[in-house]
Amino acid sequence: METPAFIKSLVHDGQLLASAAEEAGPDAAVPTCPAWQVRNLLRHTGMVHRWATGFVAEGHTGYRAGAGEPDLDGDELLEWFREGHGLLVRALSEAPPDLSCWSFLPAPSPLHFWARRQAHETAVHRADAQSAAGGGPGHVAAEFAVDGVDELLSAFHARPKSRVRSETPRVLRARATDTGDVWTVRLSAQPPHTVRTDDGPADCELSGTAERLYLTLWNRLPLEAVSVTGDTGLARLWREQSGITWSR
Template identity: 65%
Template sequence: METAEHIKHLAREGQLLADAAERAGLDAEVRTCPGWEVRHLLRHTGMVHRWATAFVAEGHTSYRPADGEPDLDGTPLLDWYREGHDRLVTALTGAPDTLECWAFMPAPSPLAFWARRQAHETTVHRVDAESALGLVAGRSPVGPDLAADGIDELLCGFHARDKSRVRTDRPGTLRVRTADTGDVWTVLLSADAPRTARTADGPVDCELTGPAEALYLSLWNRLPAGSPAVAVTGDDRLTRLWRETSAVTW
């Protein structure tokens, strides 16, 4: 997926997130994030947006911590979130392809990294915001291409890092296969960080099959265990391992 497409998705998903948050109310429970209310979701996502904007707009070439979450609520919090989202979209749209700045996963360029990362950060949290409205079947869709791209980022990016907690003393191989886009990933799970290949070669212990959207949300733990949208064949131990250890935290 091209950088311009990621930015387009970021713009749309961020607007949907704010709209859902406003409709749900800031004290509504975020069903997909136990213990969070909508205000917590807005503070977190808005903080991440501003953190990313600083790297893109100011060209920082080394890690810098975020400024932290604001002590805002009500309409001022919603306005703060919308403003930060707009700033991020503007910064990415105006950044040159030659942008040099810090990034924390391999990518064709820092600009490509931040556009992709923030598109998926915002998409997953938009799903969270809509969960506060009780939306499941009626939530805004995640397009197949975006969903498949997000699966790739999660498997080949986040969980290829040494800090991944998805580890087991009983090695096994997990395959993820999208029924609509034709993408396949094979993930070796062991006592080391997962190793993922974009291949359907070789036997596996467990396979997850379904539409890209369902697999995307399942692997991000936004669908309940046992969702009929995802078919599981083989050793379900590996899907339980993923659900118990794969959460990406700030």
């Protein structure tokens, strides 16, 4: 996917997130994030949006901590979220293609990285908001879902901080039945190594539409949402250890 397509997704999902959060109300529980209420979801995602905007708009070439979550609630919190989402969209839309700034995953350019990362950040949390509103996690377009699975497996979990480890080497495969995309994830005591091929036998395979794989691998749908063959314990290991948490 190209940068403009990610920005378009960011616009759409940010608006849906805000609408679902408004419908659910700040006290509503977020089933996909059991420790959160909707206010926590808005505070977190809005904080991340502003954090990302700082790098894009101000061109910081080194890491900078975010300002933290605000002590806001209700209509004031929702307005703050919408404002920050708009600032991020504007910064990405107006940034030059050769933008130079800090980023933390491989990408063709810093601008592409931030557009992609914030599009998926917002899509996953939009699913949270819609679940809180009682409507399920919502739709994810196949092309976008494939990209999100790839970001998760090939980028996030290639980092040393990935907790998905196995003392005995194991192979987990993810297969998108509608697009034909396949990921083979080799697990060991080191960070996972992922290739985009059907590379030999697997101990466990998760298969389903790209949308269902995306939401399941990001832990927004239960494992039962996809077909699991082989060692179900390996699927549960993923479920228990793969969560991406805010640590900056």
